[in-house]
Amino acid sequence: MGDPAMTEYLGGPESPEKIAGRHRRYVDLPEIGTGEMFKIVEAATGESVGSVGYWETDSPEGKAYETGWSVLGAFQGRGIATLATAQVIERTRAEHKHRYLYAFPSVDNAASNAICRKLGFTQVGLTEYEYPKDSGNIMRCNDWRLELF
Numbered sequence: 764m765g766d767p768a769m770t771e772y773l774g775g776p777e778s779p780e781k782i783a784g785r786h787r788r789y790v791d792l793p794e795i796g797t798g799e800m801f802k803i804v805e806a807a808t809g810e811s812v813g814s815v816g817y818w819e820t821d822s823p824e825g826k827a828y829e830t831g832w833s834v835l836g837a838f839q840g841r842g843i844a845t846l847a848t849a850q851v852i853e854r855t856r857a858e859h860k861h862r863y864l865y866a867f868p869s870v871d872n873a874a875s876n877a878i879c880r881k882l883g884f885t886q887v888g889l890t891e892y893e894y895p896k897d898s899g900n901i902m903r904c905n906d907w908r909l910e911l912f
Contacts, residue, residue: 781895799854803834803847812838815847817855820865827863828855828911832878845878852882856911864911867892867904879907 798818805812813834820829830851834844855864866884868875879886884907892904 781898798828801847801851803832803843805838805843812843813847815844815851817851817864819861822863822865822908824863827861827865829865829867830855831866832875839874844875845881848878849882852909852911859912862911864909866907866909867902868907870903870905876905876907879905882909884909 798816800814800816802811803813803815804810813832815830815832817828817830820827830848832844832848832851834847852864855861864884866875866879867890868879870876870889886905887908888906890904890906892902894900894902
């Protein structure tokens with residue numbers, strides 16, 4: 764999150780303090796069932812290549828899950844984010860807790876929007892989204908929703 768190339772569609776790099784705070788929030792998720800973050804590891808080498816996760820959010824339909832992913836530039840274009848996000852979908856479906864999974868990629872992030880299309884999400888509109896939270900940075904995002912059950 765401190766790399767300008769990796770945060771192009773997320774409002775730019777964050778300070779080390781913001782990154783540390785985000786990490787603490789991931790580690791301190793209050794309980795199972797409210798979300799999880801995963802390191803994406805390339806099977807052939809064991810190398811860490813990104814992250815993917817899901818967390819509870821409020822939606823027009825009530826509580827739902829939201830997902831997000833990030834793959835290091837050298838590993839992009841190989842389908843890694845699609846595979847990792849598909850695994851998140853399987854996991855959230857198995858929980859059978861929330862009916863919907865949302866994703867909010869920037870309207871300018873063609874690759875992430877393509878992942879949503881490939882995995883069966885439906886674009887339900889456009890939205891403005893503050894990211895990172897409490898940053899004042901407002902992103903224009905596509906609002907994608909996937910019915911889990």
